[in-house]
Amino acid sequence: MSTQPDRSDLRNLQDKTAIVGVGTTEFGAIYRDLDPERSAYELGLIAFREALNDAGLRRTEVDGVIVSRLPHYGRMCEMIGLRHPRFVNVLPGEGRQSGIALQYAALAVANGMADVVACIYGNNGRSAGARYGGENRGISTQAMFEAPYGMTSPGAVTSMMFRRHQYRYGTTTEPLGHLAISNRANAALNPNAVMQRPITMDDYHGARYIAEPLCLFDYCLINDGGVCFIVTSAERARDLKHTPVLIHATSQASDITPVYVADDFWHEPMSQIADDLFAISEAQREDLAFAQLYDNFTPTMLFTLEGMGFCERGEGGDWITPERIGLHGELPLNTGGGHTSESYMQGWALHVEAVRQLRQTCGERQVDDAQYGLYACAAPLATGHILKRDDQ
Amino acid sequence: MTAQTDAPSAAQSYEKPLPPVIGLTKPFWDGCREGVLQIQFCNICDLPWFPPAEACPRCLQDDWEWRPISGQGTVWSWIRMWQKYFPGWAPDEYPYTVALIKLEEGPYMYSTLVDIDDQDVSCDLPVAVDFRQVNDEITLPVFRPARNQH
Numbered sequence: 340m341s342t343q344p345d346r347s348d349l350r351n352l353q354d355k356t357a358i359v360g361v362g363t364t365e366f367g368a369i370y371r372d373l374d375p376e377r378s379a380y381e382l383g384l385i386a387f388r389e390a391l392n393d394a395g396l397r398r399t400e401v402d403g404v405i406v407s408r409l410p411h412y413g414r415m416c417e418m419i420g421l422r423h424p425r426f427v428n429v430l431p432g433e434g435r436q437s438g439i440a441l442q443y444a445a446l447a448v449a450n451g452m453a454d455v456v457a458c459i460y461g462n463n464g465r466s467a468g469a470r471y472g473g474e475n476r477g478i479s480t481q482a483m484f485e486a487p488y489g490m491t492s493p494g495a496v497t498s499m500m501f502r503r504h505q506y507r508y509g510t511t512t513e514p515l516g517h518l519a520i521s522n523r524a525n526a527a528l529n530p531n532a533v534m535q536r537p538i539t540m541d542d543y544h545g546a547r548y549i550a551e552p553l554c555l556f557d558y559c560l561i562n563d564g565g566v567c568f569i570v571t572s573a574e575r576a577r578d579l580k581h582t583p584v585l586i587h588a589t590s591q592a593s594d595i596t597p598v599y600v601a602d603d604f605w606h607e608p609m610s611q612i613a614d615d616l617f618a619i620s621e622a623q624r625e626d627l628a629f630a631q632l633y634d635n636f637t638p639t640m641l642f643t644l645e646g647m648g649f650c651e652r653g654e655g656g657d658w659i660t661p662e663r664i665g666l667h668g669e670l671p672l673n674t675g676g677g678h679t680s681e682s683y684m685q686g687w688a689l690h691v692e693a694v695r696q697l698r699q700t701c702g703e704r705q706v707d708d709a710q711y712g713l714y715a716c717a718a719p720l721a722t723g724h725i726l727k728r729d730d731q
Numbered sequence: 732m733t734a735q736t737d738a739p740s741a742a743q744s745y746e747k748p749l750p751p752v753i754g755l756t757k758p759f760w761d762g763c764r765e766g767v768l769q770i771q772f773c774n775i776c777d778l779p780w781f782p783p784a785e786a787c788p789r790c791l792q793d794d795w796e797w798r799p800i801s802g803q804g805t806v807w808s809w810i811r812m813w814q815k816y817f818p819g820w821a822p823d824e825y826p827y828t829v830a831l832i833k834l835e836e837g838p839y840m841y842s843t844l845v846d847i848d849d850q851d852v853s854c855d856l857p858v859a860v861d862f863r864q865v866n867d868e869i870t871l872p873v874f875r876p877a878r879n880q881h
Contacts, residue, residue: 473816475748480782483756486748487871490829490841491816499831503808506854551811551826597782598831598839602807 349590350619355449357576357583357729358441360394360569361691362386363531366682370533370562374466379409382565383461384418390567395580396455401569403453405440407460408432408685415459426453432462434635437686438591438714438722444570445586454571460687461565469561480597494558494636495550496599501638502552504604508653512552515637516543518672519556519679521664522634526676528666528704533562534680557637559678566687568694577731584697587622587711587727590615595719605717609646612715612723620725622711624649627725629671629696629706631689633716634678643717671706686716697728745865747819752868755783758797763870768860769797770838781838802860803877804834809844809852832858832874846875 364385369377383406391398398419403426406415412429416422426447430436437460444456464471472492475482485491504510520543526532538556546555576583592608594601601607617623624647632640641655649670650658664672675681675692682688693712695701710730715723752760762769772779773787774794786793811826820827828849832840844852845861857877864870 470816472814475817478751478753482748483750484782485841486817487750487865487869488829488841488843489747489812489817489820489827492814495810495812495829498810499808502810503854506808548811548813548826551813596839598841600808600831600839 346590346615347618349588349615352445352449352586352589353619354573354585354587354727354729356445356570356586357573358568358586358690358694358726359571359576359579359581359583360390360392360396360567361694362389362391362393362565362567363684363688363691364563364565366531366533366562366564366688367535369564370465377463377466377563379461379463379565380414380418381461382463382563383409383415383459383567384565386461386565386567387419387457387459390457390569393581394569396569401455401457402426403444403447403456405430405443405456405458407436407440407458407687409459409461424453426456432685433718434633434685435716435718435720435722437690438589438716438724439720441568441570441586441690441724442589442591442722445589448570448572454575456570457567458570459565459567460684462684463563464683465561465563471561492550493599494553497636497638498550498553500600500604500642503602504638504641504653505552508656510641510653510656512544512554513540514641514656514659515553515557516540517659517661517664518634518637518640519543521661522673522677522680525666525674525704526680528702529675529681532676532681533560534676553636553638556679559635559683560680562682564682564684564688566684566691568687568690573729576729582698583729584694585727585729587725588616588619589724590722592721593719594721599719601719604642604645605721606642606646606652608721609643609715609717609723610648612721613647616713616723616725620711622725622727624670626711627670627713628709628711629674629693630713630715631673631677631693633686633689633718634673637679639717640672643715646717647715647723666704666706674701674704674706686714689714693726697726699728745819748817749865749869755785759783760869762797762799763862763872764864764868766862767799768802768872769799770834770836771795772798779836779838781834781840801835804832804840804858804860804874806844806852806854806856806858806874807831807833807839808854811849828852830874840872843873844875845873851876
């Protein structure tokens with residue numbers, strides 16, 4: 340007897356809400372200007388201001404705030420002058436939370452708990468000297484059972500998973516190189532990207548290892564920045580400045596283990612999300628104009644493509660070709676340059692890129708026929724959305 | 732005797748991260764010091780788990796005990812760490828190997844491999860636990876190729 344819950348109620352959120360404003364800081368300029376005094380709140384503020392202007396909303400129309408990576412909602416609300424918001428939350432600074440922030444905003448708006456929710460992210464990690472590895476303080480599993488062996492960092496666990504994938508399926512690092520090169524080529528067409536110099540397969544194979552088999556170009560950048568997106572009802576969105584980008588279908592699944600890794604490369608949660616999204620949406624895989632895939636490290640994209648059924652299990656390595664994933668290919672990936680080349684905004688900037696592509700305002704890097712686009716993040720908490728350009 | 736007392740003790744010269752020992756994990760480290768790898772088992776449903784936790788994740792009851800395990804497992808995967816995240820590894824120790832061991836009893840455990848060259852390591856390699864004393868309190872479980880490979 341199945342104990343699976345009925346997931347068809349996910350339809351209740353379909354096309355009810357929309358992203359109406361997006362804002363990002365200047366990733367490249369800030370990268371070149373290291374400032375140890377730069378605060379994450381300041382970066383969040385800049386992004387919020389831009390998103391508000393982008394939406395054509397007044398500050399006082401915002402009645403919901405979700406912050407992430409910012410230590411406390413209070414300081415952020417204080418800085419943007421929101422004394423009486425009626426829906427407020429704070430999410431930890433993990434990349435998997437960006438898609439969840441959008442889900443909470445959509446849930447709040449669709450259920451009447453807020454009219455306009457600003458989701459705000461600020462990251463001063465580079466200026467603050469974040470290393471994303473080497474932590475062994477306090478009483479944690481990491482400190483007690485990993486650090487004594489020198490085990491640390493999200494990249495190292497992803498590398499563990501990729502090595503296993505190589506063993507199981509004969510995958511080489513070549514497809515990871517294609518992903519890194521493609522991200523960089525897209526970033527070269529994105530004036531706001533941190534890394535704009537194109538790279539070649541020779542560059543990829545010549546790069547130093549971090550946690551072998553993964554090398555420098557498999558890794559996300561470490562850079563400062565802020566991102567904001569603003570969500571309101573689809574109805575209200577139609578009276579605002581831009582073509583609304585509807586939250587058309589969204590789903591969450593998980594695989595929470597003590598060692599972070601998933602022995603199926605997150606196939607189960609990602610296939611669950613794909614089943615949900617493609618059951619809700621009239622759009623199917625071939626209708627997606629692009630996919631923004633969470634790329635803390637390049638193998639995460641490969642795992643996502645397999646889990647979501649763009650190719651068979653274990654065949655991601657063969658599926659990933661420059662022709663297929665390029666801006667005018669079958670499924671353009673990470674069109675703004677992703678975490679390895681545009682900015683490491685933990686999924687937040689991938690959402691903004693999705694919105695800008697669906698508004699069809701991406702200039703040189705604009706993909707064709709942008710009606711539907713995918714965001715997906717494979718992680719212990721996995722999320723996926725299909726976003727839709729609203730042409731009504 | 733003089734030479735021994737004059738030499739820096741293992742504890743003083745050991746600069747790699749040491750695990751904090753708390754009440755919940757003390758039996759694990761006590762076992763390692765005696766050359767016994769033990770993890771928690773539920774007395775109600777017999778589920779083993781690692782890392783240590785206050786209750787059985789299935790029964791949610793605190794009726795559990797530490798039981799020695801076989802020390803046998805396989806390499807689920809492994810990496811070579813080149814990035815210098817931690818102090819304590821000498822320059823000539825890079826890259827060092829970290830392995831994720833799938834214990835015969837089910838749980839996973841990060842560790843390292845001994846008595847094997849990197850070129851001979853592969854996923855699913857059968858391994859057995861061994862121990863490396865670090866100081867008076869801590870002995871780390873490590874894994875070497877299993878002697879009787881089937």
